[in-house]
Amino acid sequence: MTETARIVTSYGKVYIVELADGRRLSASTRGKKTDYACGDQVDIDVLNLEQAVINKALQRKTLLYRSDAWRSKMIAANVTQIVIVVATEPSFSDELISRALIAAEAEGIRPVICLNKCDLPVADAARERLAYYTGLGYPVVEISAKQDLSPLTPWLEGQVSVLVGQSGMGKSTITNALIPEANARVKEISTALDSGKHTTTHAQLYKLNATSELIDSPGLQSFGLAHIGVEDLPRLMPDMARHLGQCRFHNCRHRQEPGCAIHAAIAEGTISQERLNFLQRLQDELSAAAASKY
Numbered sequence: 001m002t003e004t005a006r007i008v009t010s011y012g013k014v015y016i017v018e019l020a021d022g023r024r025l026s027a028s029t030r031g032k033k034t035d036y037a038c039g040d041q042v043d044i045d046v047l048n049l050e051q052a053v054i055n056k057a058l059q060r061k062t063l064l065y066r067s068d069a070w071r072s073k074m075i076a077a078n079v080t081q082i083v084i085v086v087a088t089e090p091s092f093s094d095e096l097i098s099r100a101l102i103a104a105e106a107e108g109i110r111p112v113i114c115l116n117k118c119d120l121p122v123a124d125a126a127r128e129r130l131a132y133y134t135g136l137g138y139p140v141v142e143i144s145a146k147q148d149l150s151p152l153t154p155w156l157e158g159q160v161s162v163l164v165g166q167s168g169m170g171k172s173t174i175t176n177a178l179i180p181e182a183n184a185r186v187k188e189i190s191t192a193l194d195s196g197k198h199t200t201t202h203a204q205l206y207k208l209n210a211t212s213e214l215i216d217s218p219g220l221q222s223f224g225l226a227h228i229g230v231e232d233l234p235r236l237m238p239d240m241a242r243h244l245g246q247c248r249f250h251n252c253r254h255r256q257e258p259g260c261a262i263h264a265a266i267a268e269g270t271i272s273q274e275r276l277n278f279l280q281r282l283q284d285e286l287s288a289a290a291a292s293k294y
């Protein structure tokens with residue numbers, strides 16, 4: 001019997017789907033297809049009381065994914081908001097934040113940056129590093145998942161949010177605090193390595209209330225953007241986007257071209273040199289990825 005269901009857990013190749021009546025079934029896919037994500041609405045064949053086969057995904061409102069030249073990894077489908085979780089400790093990667101923001105902008109998903117572990121004395125340094133993103137117009141919400149999560153809760157209201165971030169930033173701790181029965185495994189971080197131990201291995205969707213849902217996703221090391229067009233990049237970066245259309249040449253790549261508005265903004269100090277370096281690195285990376293596809 002064919003039915004519509006929702007993917008509530010994704011192990012990458014195997015899934016758990018929830019039917020309209022709340023029943024949950026373990027679901028495999030046809031052939032070797034694995035291009036489904038947590039949050040997907042899918043058309044399934046129910047095999048028995050426990051198992052189903054996924055036939056296809058229904059039209060997605062949004063799809064958050066990362067990709068390099070060879071493969072793409074789906075993070076979550078149909079989310080309205082991405083909560084980029086960083087922590088005061090271990091140190092977080094600016095590169096990863098910037099990339100996640102671009103992926104979100106490309107899909108029309110609202111980004112929120114969440115600085116966790118603000119109970120630790122090292123919070124000021126992290127705050128300073130995040131000030132640039134506040135300047136870009138992105139909200140930065142400070143919490144301590146272990147002590148007080150309340151600044152984050154209004155942001156989740158009425159949204160389908162996905163928690164994204166490096167391992168060890170505290171995504172599972174946030175999930176546990178919001179949904180006590182989530183029982184997500186939280187391991188002590190290996191402080192010696194200044195990095196979190198990889199704990200979450202699958203994406204999982206939880207209901208927060210009648211209108212709000214949350215997806216916890218595995219920790220990320222990198223965020224490939226091979227699916228984004230090189231020419232679209234500046235439009236997806238708010239500090240660059242402000243100056244688009246003001247360069248002398250309409251097809252300016254903001255490299256050596258005379259009369260480049262982005263370079264002018266750097267001279268004036270409204271865009272940081274690091275952001276232009278980041279843009280240029282991404283332009284090179286995406287051009288190389290596109291070239292290797294053909």
Ligand SMILES: Nc1nc2c(ncn2[C@@H]2O[C@H](COP(=O)(O)OP(=O)(O)OP(=O)(O)O)[C@@H](O)[C@H]2O)c(=O)[nH]1
Nearest residue numbers: 144145146167168169170171172173189199200219
């Ligand atoms: N001091 C402090 N520690 C925290 C806080 N939130 C989480 N931690 C600790 O940080 C470590 C990592 O937390 P997790 O929730 O496992 O991190 P994660 O982002 O889910 O990591 P992955 O599952 O690997 O993606 C654990 O040791 C937590 O106890 C916080 O608000 N304050």
Ligand SMILES: [Zn+2]
Nearest residue numbers: 247252254260
């Ligand atoms: Zn330019």
